[in-house]
Amino acid sequence: MSTNMETRLLALISDASGVAPDAIKPESRLDELGLDSLAITEMALKLRKEFGVSRLDEKFYFLETVDELLKVVAQVQQAS
Amino acid sequence: MTRAAVLAGLGAYLPTHVLTNDMLAQTLDTSDAWIRSRTGIGQRHIVADSQTTADLAMEAGQRALASAGLSRVDAVVLATTTPDLYCPATAPTVAAKLGLAGTPAFDVSAACTGFIYGLTVASSLITAGVFESVLFIGADTFTQTLDPNDRSTRALIGDGAGAVVLRAGQRDEDGAILAFDLGSDGNQVDLLYVPGRPRADRAQASAQANGYFQMNGRAVFTEAVTHMSESVERVLKKVEWPLTEVDYLVPHQANARILAAVADQLSLDTAKVISNIADVGNTVAASIPLAIAHHSKQQPLARGSKVVLTGFGAGLTWGSIAFRWPAITITQ
Numbered sequence: 001m002s003t004n005m006e007t008r009l010l011a012l013i014s015d016a017s018g019v020a021p022d023a024i025k026p027e028s029r030l031d032e033l034g035l036d037s038l039a040i041t042e043m044a045l046k047l048r049k050e051f052g053v054s055r056l057d058e059k060f061y062f063l064e065t066v067d068e069l070l071k072v073v074a075q076v077q078q079a080s
Numbered sequence: 081m082t083r084a085a086v087l088a089g090l091g092a093y094l095p096t097h098v099l100t101n102d103m104l105a106q107t108l109d110t111s112d113a114w115i116r117s118r119t120g121i122g123q124r125h126i127v128a129d130s131q132t133t134a135d136l137a138m139e140a141g142q143r144a145l146a147s148a149g150l151s152r153v154d155a156v157v158l159a160t161t162t163p164d165l166y167c168p169a170t171a172p173t174v175a176a177k178l179g180l181a182g183t184p185a186f187d188v189s190a191a192c193t194g195f196i197y198g199l200t201v202a203s204s205l206i207t208a209g210v211f212e213s214v215l216f217i218g219a220d221t222f223t224q225t226l227d228p229n230d231r232s233t234r235a236l237i238g239d240g241a242g243a244v245v246l247r248a249g250q251r252d253e254d255g256a257i258l259a260f261d262l263g264s265d266g267n268q269v270d271l272l273y274v275p276g277r278p279r280a281d282r283a284q285a286s287a288q289a290n291g292y293f294q295m296n297g298r299a300v301f302t303e304a305v306t307h308m309s310e311s312v313e314r315v316l317k318k319v320e321w322p323l324t325e326v327d328y329l330v331p332h333q334a335n336a337r338i339l340a341a342v343a344d345q346l347s348l349d350t351a352k353v354i355s356n357i358a359d360v361g362n363t364v365a366a367s368i369p370l371a372i373a374h375h376s377k378q379q380p381l382a383r384g385s386k387v388v389l390t391g392f393g394a395g396l397t398w399g400s401i402a403f404r405w406p407a408i409t410i411t412q
Contacts, residue, residue, distance in 0.1 A: 038118060038337055041301050045341055057302045 005051050005073050012043045013066060026067035033066075040069075047073070053080070084256040085203035085214070086249030087403065089150070091143025092242045092373035092412040093136055094125040094360065101235070108231040115235045120336020124238025124361030127221045132164045133241075137219035138177040140241035140366070143411035144215060145178070148245035154211035156185040157202045159194030159218040159365040161274075161394070162225065163187060174217065184211075191272070192332050192393025194218055194365030196262070196401055199244070199389075203257040206248050217243040218365035225274045227292035236335065237293075238361030242369025254384050255406025259318035261311045262399040271296045271303065272394035304338050307398035308390045309345035315388060315400035323348060325386055328405075332391035333357040333367040342390075364393070373412045381405040 014021045017033040024033070030040065044057035059072045100123045101112035115121055127136065137158055145151060156178070158171035171185035190197035195218040202216035219241035226233050249256060275291045308331055316323060329352055331339050336357050343350045356374035363370055368389050372381070381387070383405060390400040 036118060037298050038301060041298055042337065042341055045302065045305055045345065049345055057298075061298075 005047060005053070005077055006070050008050065009043065009047065009069060009073050010066075012046060013069075016043065024066055026065070026070065028066045029064055030066065030069070031064070082251040083207055083209070084249055084251040084253070084258075085206035085246040086253050087244055087255035087257070087406050087408065088213075088247040089144045089146070089148025089245035089408055090243070090369055090373060090410045091140050091145070091147050092240070092366075092370050092410070093139035093143060094240045094370070095127045095131060095136065097126045097128060098123050099126050099238075104231070104234060108229070108234065110231040110235060118335075118337070119235055119361075120355075120357050121235060121361045122358045124223075125240060126223050127239045131221070133160050133162050133219050133221045134164050134170050134173040134177060136221065136239065136241035136366075137170065137174045137217045137243070140219060140243040140369070141174060141178050141215055141217050144217070144243035144245050147409060147411040148247070150213065150245060152180065153183065153213040153215040153245060155202075155205060155214045156180060156183055157188060157198055157205075157214055157216045158185070159188045159190065159198030159216070160220055161189055161191045161194060161364060162221045178215075190365075190393065190397045191395060192334065192362070192364050192367070193391040193395065193397035193399050194220075194393070195242070195332070195368045196260075196389060196391040196399035197397065198365070199257070199401055200260045200262060200399065202246055203260075206246055212248045214246045215243060216246060217241060218367075218369060220364035220366055222293070222364045225293040230292065232297060233293055233295055236362045238363050240360060240363035240366040240370050242366045242373065244369060253406070254404045255408070257401060257403050259315050259402045260399065261315040261318065263307065263311065263397070265396045268303065268396045269394075271300050271396065301335070301338060301341075303396060304334055304392040305341040305345055307396070308332075308338075308342045308392045308400075311398050311400040312342075312346060312388055312390050315390075315402050319402045321386055321402065326352060326388055327385035328352055328354055328381060328387045330354045330368050330371055330387065330389045332393065333360070333362055333371055334392065335362070373410050376410050377412070383407045
């Protein structure tokens with residue numbers, strides 16, 4: 001289960017940015033992928049709907065790279 | 081036989097002056113592409129210096145009365161957050177402008193949820209037997225609360241008015257207002273507010289205390305999507321309609337991306353979501369009737385269609401209403 005949400009997050013980043021999943025590197029910056037702050041919020045809302053994880057949007061605030069988002073998601077999954 | 085308030089007419093009015101994204105970009109650090117990608121908005125209508133909320137409300141009210149084929153009603157209710165004066169309410173002025181002096185008239189204040197709150201109040205006055213007909217108007221000149229240097233709020237907001245006439249009827253008629261869901265959370269007042277400094281003082285005030293509309297856009301996005309989608313689910317439960325039976329969802333036109341996210345949360349086909357935000361922006365209490373009116377120009381709603389209105393705004397406030405579309409001709 002623990003990788004499902006991370007896989008889904010990568011797919012959402014790929015959808016929103018138009019960059020293929022295997023071209024998205026952990027160190028990729030969200031702004032360089034063309035993702036604005038609302039795009040991060042939209043992804044948090046989609047993950048809430050699909051995985052039942054609340055307040056993810058607040059945890060995503062001020063994060064700048066793909067790796068940072070994935071770490072938050074991994075922590076949230078471990079805690080649940 | 082159960083008494084109900086029935087939608088008998090709808091009218092809409094926009095001020096004539098149009099402010100395009102390119103015009104905004106001439107004075108602010110923004111662009112058409114930036115505004116469209118973040119809000120879905122291409123232009124908005126702005127009041128003339130000589131126009132007030134009462135003027136817009138009167139125009140929409142006149143059109144709603146014409147749509148209903150009436151010249152008089154038992155009461156005038158106005159939803160607005162930008163009244164002409166702090167005191168008194170603006171509705172009596174609107175009633176007088178419509179030639180209805182002497183008619184009971186009052187305001188309802190619920191910001192961008194104003195149309196939902198006001199329609200609930202107007203409908204309930206009829207259901208309770210207090211009145212046989214009510215003119216209910218949502219009108220705002222919210223552009224007058226904006227910081228001229230704030231690119232995010234100036235891109236979002238436009239002015240306008242929409243109105244409906246409600247008459248006493250039966251619950252099984254098309255157009256009968258069937259169910260409401262309302263809520264508020266004053267703990268989050270700081271996400272959207274206008275401090276209330278008089279306009280004349282604003283130019284002298286510091287940036288932190290200028291009295292203009294303040295918005296925490298990112299937090300508002302999440303709250304708007306959450307509350308509108310949950311409120312829609314609650315009102316559907318009350319009318320016992322499965323989501324698949326909904327023909328039209330008419331959300332408060334907050335931001336095109338908020339509307340898309342609400343549809344996504346509900347798993348609702350976006351083709352069922354009525355939106356005119358590209359042409360008018362966020363018109364606060366006027367947005368829902370304006371969206372219906374503009375959609376109807378292209379494609380009239382079929383009689384008997386199942387319609388859900390939903391709104392979210394400062395307060396925080398939120399709410400939803402369900403009804404079936406009646407056989408009326410919209411005036412705009």
